[in-house]
Amino acid sequence: MRIALFTLDSALSSEAVLALAKARLGEIVLIGRSDPYRAAAGGMMGQLRKHWRHSGWRMLPFLLLGYAIPQALGRLRRLWGGGALTRLARAHGIPLLEVEDINAEPALAALRAAKPDLILSFHFDQIFGEAALATAPLGGVNLHPSLLPRHRGPLPTFWALLDQPQHPRAAPATGVTLHRLAPRIDAGAILAQQAVPLPAGISAATAARHLHHQGAALAGPVLDALAAGTPPPGQQPEILPYCPFPPAPLLRAAARRGVRLAGWPDLLAAFTIPTG
DSSP states (O other): OOEEEEEEOOTTTHHHHHHHHHHTTTTEEEEEEEOTTOGGGTHHHHHHHHHHHHHOTTHHHHHIIIIIHHHHHHHHHHHTTOOHHHHHHHHTTOOEEEESOTTSHHHHHHHHHHOOSEEEEESOOSOOOHHHHTTSTTOEEEEESSOTTTTBSSOHHHHHHHHOOSSTTSOOSOEEEEEEOOSSTTOSOEEEEEEOOOOTTOOHHHHHHHHHHHHHHHHHHHHHHHHTTOOOOOBOOOOOOBOOSOOHHHHHHHHHTTOOSOOHHHHHHHHHSOOO
């Protein structure tokens, strides 16, 4: 099976993406990497101003440690000869595309040239249109770090930690889902899902890192089944409310309950996760 893998540089997912790419080297025919701070999305300063207005200062450490610092280090590593994913792609002759717009002609042309059977979205921040998905006969699947249909949206681990029952024997609200890509965000048929208990006091950023690793492992059997022509039947979920970036009052209330977006382990991860 020929796989087109789409992702972005982040301390939340890059290590897991690299592990999955190494495990599926014989199948990956294209890697697309998005820049969450691309000009079309408002640039880094525009994004920071938008989140400051909506979410207040508590969002900034999460954005800096999860995205801005790892992105900057990834660019430096590429200037110095390539980060981990860049080196892997170069060593195995896999085209690596910097994606400004997944639905624009440069990305569509790269997909047509790669002739993938399947599109795999792994922490990719752009929405695939019909033309992009039509380039892969098996369509697309996405890995999402929550138990869909709960916690659809861009920061699912925060909402899951906020919803985690306090009783120690309660079922975890945290987990990971592999689902079909659909026009509506995080709303496609569920192919596989796993609840993942996490330690008390974990930050949303560290939780995302753990869940992306679990998701990479969960994806393996599903990709094997798709390659064998025996895909999981998929269950179409109920569409629950979208969970956006949290507003400032909610972040203040969450902090009083001990739910944090980022912590000290995320500072170390920002500088050591293999982006680039």
